[in-house]
Amino acid sequence: MRDIVLLGLNHKTAAVDVRECIAFTADETDRALVMLRDNPAIGESVLFSTCNRIELLMVVDAREPAVTIAKQFIAEFKKVPLSQFENALYQYVGDEAVRHTLQVAASLDSMVVGEPQILGQMKAAYRKATVERTSGVILNKLLHRTFMVAKKVRTETGIGDHAVSISYAAIELGKKIFGDLEGKRVMLIGAGEMAELAVEHLIRNRARSITVANRTFSRGVELANRFRGKAIKFEEIIDCINDVDIVISSTGATEYVLQKNQIKAAMKSRRNRSLFFIDIAVPRDIDPDINRINNAYVYDIDDLKGIVDENIEDRNREAVKAQRIIDEAVIGFRKWVDTLKVVPTIVSLRGKVEAMAKQELEKTLGTLNHLSKTDKRAIERMTGALVKKILHEPTDFLKRDGCRGHKSAALDLTRKLFNLEENH
Amino acid sequence: MESVFIIATILYLFSCACYFGFLFFQRSILQRSGVGLMAAGFALHTVSLVACGIRTGNFPVNNLHETLSVTGWAIAAVFLAFFFKYKLKILGIFAAPLITLTMIAAYQVPQPEAQDPQLLKSWWLAAHIITIFLGNAAFALAGGLGMLYLLQENAIKKKARGFFFSRLPSLDLLDTTGYACIVVGFSLITIGLITGVVYAKAIWGRFWSWDPKEVWSAITWLFYAALLHERLTVGWRGKRAAIMTIIGFGVLLFTFFGVNFLLQGHHGTFTAM
Numbered sequence: 001m002r003d004i005v006l007l008g009l010n011h012k013t014a015a016v017d018v019r020e021c022i023a024f025t026a027d028e029t030d031r032a033l034v035m036l037r038d039n040p041a042i043g044e045s046v047l048f049s050t051c052n053r054i055e056l057l058m059v060v061d062a063r064e065p066a067v068t069i070a071k072q073f074i075a076e077f078k079k080v081p082l083s084q085f086e087n088a089l090y091q092y093v094g095d096e097a098v099r100h101t102l103q104v105a106a107s108l109d110s111m112v113v114g115e116p117q118i119l120g121q122m123k124a125a126y127r128k129a130t131v132e133r134t135s136g137v138i139l140n141k142l143l144h145r146t147f148m149v150a151k152k153v154r155t156e157t158g159i160g161d162h163a164v165s166i167s168y169a170a171i172e173l174g175k176k177i178f179g180d181l182e183g184k185r186v187m188l189i190g191a192g193e194m195a196e197l198a199v200e201h202l203i204r205n206r207a208r209s210i211t212v213a214n215r216t217f218s219r220g221v222e223l224a225n226r227f228r229g230k231a232i233k234f235e236e237i238i239d240c241i242n243d244v245d246i247v248i249s250s251t252g253a254t255e256y257v258l259q260k261n262q263i264k265a266a267m268k269s270r271r272n273r274s275l276f277f278i279d280i281a282v283p284r285d286i287d288p289d290i291n292r293i294n295n296a297y298v299y300d301i302d303d304l305k306g307i308v309d310e311n312i313e314d315r316n317r318e319a320v321k322a323q324r325i326i327d328e329a330v331i332g333f334r335k336w337v338d339t340l341k342v343v344p345t346i347v348s349l350r351g352k353v354e355a356m357a358k359q360e361l362e363k364t365l366g367t368l369n370h371l372s373k374t375d376k377r378a379i380e381r382m383t384g385a386l387v388k389k390i391l392h393e394p395t396d397f398l399k400r401d402g403c404r405g406h407k408s409a410a411l412d413l414t415r416k417l418f419n420l421e422e423n424h
Numbered sequence: 425m426e427s428v429f430i431i432a433t434i435l436y437l438f439s440c441a442c443y444f445g446f447l448f449f450q451r452s453i454l455q456r457s458g459v460g461l462m463a464a465g466f467a468l469h470t471v472s473l474v475a476c477g478i479r480t481g482n483f484p485v486n487n488l489h490e491t492l493s494v495t496g497w498a499i500a501a502v503f504l505a506f507f508f509k510y511k512l513k514i515l516g517i518f519a520a521p522l523i524t525l526t527m528i529a530a531y532q533v534p535q536p537e538a539q540d541p542q543l544l545k546s547w548w549l550a551a552h553i554i555t556i557f558l559g560n561a562a563f564a565l566a567g568g569l570g571m572l573y574l575l576q577e578n579a580i581k582k583k584a585r586g587f588f589f590s591r592l593p594s595l596d597l598l599d600t601t602g603y604a605c606i607v608v609g610f611s612l613i614t615i616g617l618i619t620g621v622v623y624a625k626a627i628w629g630r631f632w633s634w635d636p637k638e639v640w641s642a643i644t645w646l647f648y649a650a651l652l653h654e655r656l657t658v659g660w661r662g663k664r665a666a667i668m669t670i671i672g673f674g675v676l677l678f679t680f681f682g683v684n685f686l687l688q689g690h691h692g693t694f695t696a697m
Contacts, residue, residue: 179594271659295662
């Protein structure tokens with residue numbers, strides 16, 4: 001029986017400098033697949049490489065030599081001495097390899113559990129493998145199952161629910177206040193990576209008109225151009241607050257940029273329309289007491305972090321449910337793999353044909369009562385001989401290594417041709 | 425027709441159960457079943473009311489049983505209308521139990537014969553009753569939305585996102601829908617009061633008789649008028665508006681039932697037991 005073997009390293013086992021050295025670019029993946037296909041020790045292969053992981057999924061006849069060859073292959077291909085990354089490599093065989101593949105696809109093994117990109121990346125890697133024809137009957141089945149299971153995990157558990165980054169958490173809150181962010185007007189006070197990211201998310205959610213206020217006006221203009229908004233002077237903030245719905249603040253100021261009484265007055269002139277403050281600055285820019293004004297909501301960085309932490313916990317809880325779905329899938333896949341063994345296939349093939357022959361024989365003899373016992377026995381003998389003759393060639397073909405290298409494909413085809421049950 | 429009434433009540437009850445299931449498990453199938461059952465109950469309920477009206481020849485508000493039944497019917501009607509307009513799924517968690525309780529209460533109280541059958545035969549009166557009931561139902565829903573608003577607002581302000589945070593819609597949607605309920609309710613109530621006053625002139629010979637029912641109706645009307653006025657002029661929205669709609673609902677309940685039980689007035693028939 002051929003083994004499914006998975007060789008890989010990820011963010012847990014290897015530091016980023018190691019992962020960088022081993023990562024395969026798209027072109028390299030193509031070339032590597034061709035070389036793997038031509039290597040007689042490796043039957044099927046799929047190579048999957050992202051910035052956080054490299055996984056080489058293989059189907060091999062002899063595990064030990066194949067693993068050594070594969071390791072050597074990576075070292076030579078990437079021109080990195082094996083000793084440099086060998087310790088970071090993990091190796092899974094059989095059910096464990098299947099389980100790991102499913103976990104990766106369902107994003108249980110990701111740095112941020114539940115992040116959705118991994119599945120797309122895996123599909124792309126599999127597509128490459130099908131183009132290069134390095135995946136065969138076993139890996140095709142495994143990956144199709146994997147994608148199905150990953151989708152099931154996503155729909156049946158809350159693993160992908162709720163934001164796990166600060167800027168997304170802010171967007172989610174905004175949606176709970178405003179419903180739809182479309183057409184909402186945003187003011188960015190100051191600058192900073194996280195604040196700018198939040199603005200970008202808001203624009204993606206179709207927020208309209210971005211106003212940028214920066215102590216250095218030229219920097220403000222620069223940012224405003226990037227977001228296709230307008231820049232205002234720092235002193236104009238309070239005048240412009242009437243025309244915005246969401247304020248994102250991230251300045252280096254040591255004192256509050258916006259005070260409670262300023263906003264209290266502003267709320268009157270904005271006729272109490274909701275105002276949402278996202279304060280990313282440390283020390284804080286927005287007076288936290290503003291949160292006590294009706295229809296004004298203030299969330300600072302700690303509040304948002306709190307939400308993110310809670311959401312991560314939720315995801316981890318959901319991951320337990322996902323694990324159960326995966327365990328079921330592993331068992332299902334094992335059943336299918338077991339059908340790809342030679343002896344059980346031959347047994348069930350023979351059983352099926354013999355049963356058909358027996359049934360037809362009984363039917364026919366039942367209507368031919370005028371025949372003598374000898375005649376009946378002759379017909380029985382003939383039927384038996386027929387069954388044997390028919391089964392001889394296929395049995396021989398499956399037993400002999402006639403289908404060299406494609407045995408699992410041949411077994412799979414046999415099962416399909418004769419519609420043999422999976423659990424025999 | 426009794427059996428139709430009971431079946432309608434049971435459908436409302438199931439709808440109620442679906443909504444509670446929806447609140448806890450967040451499956452949209454439960455919410456869809458909730459609306460479906462509610463609509464089915466509403467259809468049967470309509471049949472039962474029409475049949476009752478034909479049988480007695482009166483608008484079916486001759487005693488407390490009928491009044492409660494029409495109340496439940498009106499809430500269902502307004503809820504279904506608002507549901508299809510605003511797609512506010514979670515409101516059912518307020519409306520369905522309210523309707524169900526009203527129906528069960530209606531079933532519990534006795535059904536005496538009408539005291540003065542002639543009193544309730546006029547098209548003016550039909551218009552008065554229908555608009556008042558639908559208007560009150562809209563105010564009741566506004567009160568429910570106010571409660572949901574306060575729950576959600578509290579969750580966001582306290583930054584402790586508990587059970588309701590993920591289950592309730594955005595503040596903006598709750599506020600807008602609540603406002604729409606008030607506008608609709610206020611328009612209907614205004615028409616209802618005008619037709620009522622006209623009918624009073626026709627039957628008692630004067631527009632206004634300082635009856636407690638009339639006084640409290642005027643108070644209710646003024647209350648909601650003030651609420652709308654403040655919203656339009658200084659932008660009373662959000663938490664304050666939500667609290668006011670809840671208080672308004674209390675005033676309304678008193679005008680509707682309290683006056684009849686505690687103060688006596690010329691609408692006594694209406695809640696005869």
